[in-house]
């Protein structure tokens with residue numbers, strides 16, 4: 001398994017279990033199946049509403065004694081309603097309590113957007129805090145404190161553009177160590193990857209398989225399908241692999257970690273096995289041609305120009 005290294009030499013498996021959209025007993029089972037299949041990297045977020053179930057699964061596995069807490073890399077994310085002064089630590093403590101952990105491996109600012117405390121999803125302009133009311137650097141200072149206080153080993157961000165990263169880096173004491181962004185052959189983000197590499201920021205790709213299980217309300221009219229893409233299907237056939245495995249291997253070949261979500265045991269297993277799939281230069285070139293800057297997660301749902309949030313991705 002390829003690993004990504006942090007500057008203090010901590011490492012993280014480049015294939016982690018994604019849990020966005022995984023709920024109920026299915027997520028509990030998925031975490032157990034994943035650990036049994038060899039995964040040592042689990043990604044969640046306060047907003048996914050599944051931390052408690054993941055915590056139960058982890059406890060059951062750790063109690064068996066074969067896999068230890070320190071063997072597993074666990075990420076969670078700060079929700080947009082907890083950016084304001086004094087709110088990061090309680091939010092992180094709440095995640096730790098639900099996960100039944102005493103530290104996280106990585107804690108991320110989920111989005112560069114702030115809501116009033118208690119807002120799950122904004123319905124009106126008044127649900128937001130403006131960037132002046134909740135400056136991202138002030139939120140970041142609280143993230144830095146959480147790291148120095150030992151609540152999380154590493155800190156980073158998610159859904160940040162180059163512009164937002166540059167701004168944050170210019171004011172931060174601890175640089176973000178990770179940027180978790182949407183990444184797949186239809187959205188290759190080479191410029192962002194180059195920037196992050198130059199700044200020593202690791203990159204994790206979400207929605208690597210196109211997140212076909214998103215709510216219909218989040219879907220556009222005619223979305224391209226990664227899993228049904230002909231070029232990818234041909235490549236998969238020639239490698240005796242599945243399209244999902246090609247998509248996962250492609251991320252690792254670009255030195256990115258990735259988080260395929262699955263609650264299906266066979267998928268969980270085969271996605272992990274993508275670690276041993278080799279893609280040639282030619283395969284990579286074929287995939288490079290598929291780039292069309294298409295986002296499954298448009299970020300439009302958080303745009304509120306009257307509160308200072310437009311063009312979330314700065315493009």
Ligand code: A2P
Nearest residue numbers: 207208209210211213244260261262263264267
């Ligand atoms: P399932 O949970 O039944 O495996 P993403 O990771 O981009 O969010 O995509 C998640 C979607 O991809 C889910 O619908 C998930 O279904 C499906 N999926 C995950 N692994 C595979 C696989 N190996 N083959 C086909 N579909 C997969």
